[in-house]
Amino acid sequence: MKTPVILMLVLLFTVACQQVKTKSNSLLQKEEQHKIYPVHCSIKENQQEKVADKEKKYVQENLKLGATKDKEGVLVFWSIKENTQTEAFVVEKSYDKINFVPIGRIEDALQGASKHYSYIDHFPAKQRIYYRLKQLYKDGTYYNSPPKEVDIDNSSEGWLFVKSTCQFSKLRVELALEMAQFPVEIELYNDLGAKIKSYIEHQSHSELMLPSLLQEGGTVRVITADQKVETQRF
Numbered sequence: 001m002k003t004p005v006i007l008m009l010v011l012l013f014t015v016a017c018q019q020v021k022t023k024s025n026s027l028l029q030k031e032e033q034h035k036i037y038p039v040h041c042s043i044k045e046n047q048q049e050k051v052a053d054k055e056k057k058y059v060q061e062n063l064k065l066g067a068t069k070d071k072e073g074v075l076v077f078w079s080i081k082e083n084t085q086t087e088a089f090v091v092e093k094s095y096d097k098i099n100f101v102p103i104g105r106i107e108d109a110l111q112g113a114s115k116h117y118s119y120i121d122h123f124p125a126k127q128r129i130y131y132r133l134k135q136l137y138k139d140g141t142y143y144n145s146p147p148k149e150v151d152i153d154n155s156s157e158g159w160l161f162v163k164s165t166c167q168f169s170k171l172r173v174e175l176a177l178e179m180a181q182f183p184v185e186i187e188l189y190n191d192l193g194a195k196i197k198s199y200i201e202h203q204s205h206s207e208l209m210l211p212s213l214l215q216e217g218g219t220v221r222v223i224t225a226d227q228k229v230e231t232q233r234f
Contacts (some may be wrong), residue, residue: 094129114140184200188210190214
């Protein structure tokens with residue numbers, strides 16, 4: 001008699017366990033249906049990116065860049081429309097229209113529907129030079145403008161002669177000038193355009209001690225008493 005009772009109890013326990021398992025699976029399915037998964041790129045973010053790209057394109061199409069010879073060197077000037085994408089501008093220079101190097105940076109800090117900026121390259125070489133503008137955006141991207149060509153012809157003004165001596169620790173400067181053009185101001189710049197040292201000279205031959213920052217090279221700029229300007233790399 002005991003065996004049938006035990007079998008009946010085992011059967012009832014098995015059925016109860018099966019029902020609990022079925023109910024548990026049903027609850028898990030409902031939770032899975034209502035579970036929210038994160039969306040890495042929402043529709044709103046895509047729309048914001050499209051608006052930003054459209055504004056960048058608008059600014060690029062309306063960017064106006066120019067460069068012209070000036071008594072102080074080469075004047076690089078540009079204008080842009082008001083926008084929320086631009087962070088700064090980097091002026092770049094090249095002698096071969098291929099390899100450009102930065103010579104100055106200007107922040108986009110002006111206000112207005114149309115903004116105008118300029119930068120002076122104080123020491124252009126005696127040859128053809130190309131300038132372009134790298135427009136930096138707040139999201140880390142940038143745009144390079146088409147280059148502008150400037151032809152520097154100073155062949156008739158060859159009155160400045162520069163030579164480094166003693167393993168670049170000294171700089172010899174010779175000036176083919178009239179006495180009335182003295183005194184002159186001699187300025188020394190590094191390759192980034194920063195003035196490192198300046199001197200006042202009253203004679204046509206000078207030997208200057210080079211600061212350590214310029215012993216690997218730089219640019220000398222001379223301004224005469226009658227405001228003539230000449231530059232040369234060393």
